[in-house]
Amino acid sequence: MTTDERRGVAILGSTGSIGTAALRVLERQHSRFRVAALTAFNNAALLEEQAARFAPPFIGIVNNGAHESWRAGGQCLVEAATRDDVDVVLNAVVGAAGLEATLAALARGKRVALANKETLVMAGGLVTEACRAGAGEIVPVDSEHSAILQCITGRPDVEIQRIIITASGGPFRQWSAEQLEQATLADALRHPTWRMGRKITVDSATLANKALEVIEAHYLFNLPYDRIEVVVHPQSVVHSFVEFVDGSVLAQLGVPSMELPILYALTHPDRVPDSGVPRFDPVALSPLTFEPLRAEQFPAFALGVAAGRRGGVAPAVFNASNEAAVALFLDGRIRFSDIGVAIANSIDALADLPGDTRESILRADSAARRHVQEHFGC
C-alpha cells in the first residue's frame, strides 16, 4: 500500500464563489492536494456533484435533508476543520457562521486559508490567540491581503512602514449622494471587476468591505491603523502596495481572479506552476489609475474603520449590524442607504458594551442583529 503524501484540504463553503474557484484550483493541483472535506449550507445538488467528482471522505451540510453518509447541522464545519486527514482548512463561509471552525482549526495547529474575513473582524483577538496557542497559521485568501503577504514574506516587521490597500470603488464609485439614494439591489449587484457572492458584492458597493479589509489587515499583519491606508484603483490589477522603511514600494499585480490568491494560500511561501491563472499583459491592462476614496458618500467605510480603532466589541457590532442590514437589503426590505444608517445606529447603541471575551463578542453580535431588525421593524 502506498501512502498519500498530498496535503489534505477541507473546503468550508464549497458551493460558493470562493469554494467553487478553490475546487477548480484543486482539480489542477491534484498532484499536490487532495480534497479531504467539503461543507455547504443548503445547496445539496451542487454539493452532490462536487462529492461525485472529488470523492472526499467527509461531506457536511448545514441545513438540508442530507444523504445518510453526510453529516448534517452546523457542527459539521468544526468536524470538517478538525479532522486528522486535513492539513489546510479553506474557510470560504460567508459571515460570522465561520468563527467556530476557524478557532477550532487553529487550536489544532492547522493552516487556515482564510476567505471568511468577517470572523477575523468580529473576533480578531480570539482568532490570533487561538492561532498562537495552537501553533496554527492564518494565510489570507483575500486578494489584497494575499498581495501584502506576498510582498512582505521574508522581511522582518520593523522594515514595514505602511500598507496601502487597493479598492475597486465598486459599482457606485462615481455616483452622487442623490443617485445613491435611488440605488437598487440590481445596481448594487453589478460589480465592475469581480464576480462574487451576493453579500460581499453588496459590501463592495457600500465600501463596508474595505473597512472589513482594513481591520483584517490590522490583525493579520499586526499593524496599527495609522499605517494602513486605502486607495481606489478601478481596474483591480494592483492588489495592494507595501511601503518599506527605506521608501521602496512593492506591489503585487495580476488579472482580477481569485484563483491565484487561493492557490497561494495553499502553497505559501512556495510558488507552484498553475496553468489556469490568466496571463498578465501590461499593455492590455493599461491604464492603471488611482484616486482617493470618497468617504463622505460611503459612511460604512469610516464607521467600520472607527470601530476597528475603538476595539473591544465595536468591530463585532460593526460586522453583525452590517450582515443583518445587508440581509434585509438583499431581501428587498430596506434601501441601499439604510445599510449605513443601520450600522451607525448599532454602533451608537452597542459599541461600548464591555469585554472582548468570546461570550461578550457573541452577545454583542446577537444584540447588533436584533438592534437592526428592531430599527426597521422587521
Ligand code: NAD
Ligand atoms: P458565497 O455566498 O458565494 O458562498 C458562501 C458559502 O458559504 C456557500 O458555500 C454557502 O453554502 C456557505 N454558507 C453560507 N452560510 C453558511 C452558514 N450559515 N453556515 C455554513 N455555511 C454557510 O460567498 P463568497 O463570495 O464565496 O464569499 C465567501 C467568503 O469569502 C466571504 O467571507 C467573503 O467576504 C470572502 N471573499 C470572497 C471573495 C470573492 O471573490 N467571492 C473575495 C474575497 C473574500
Ligand code: MG
Ligand atoms: Mg478583497
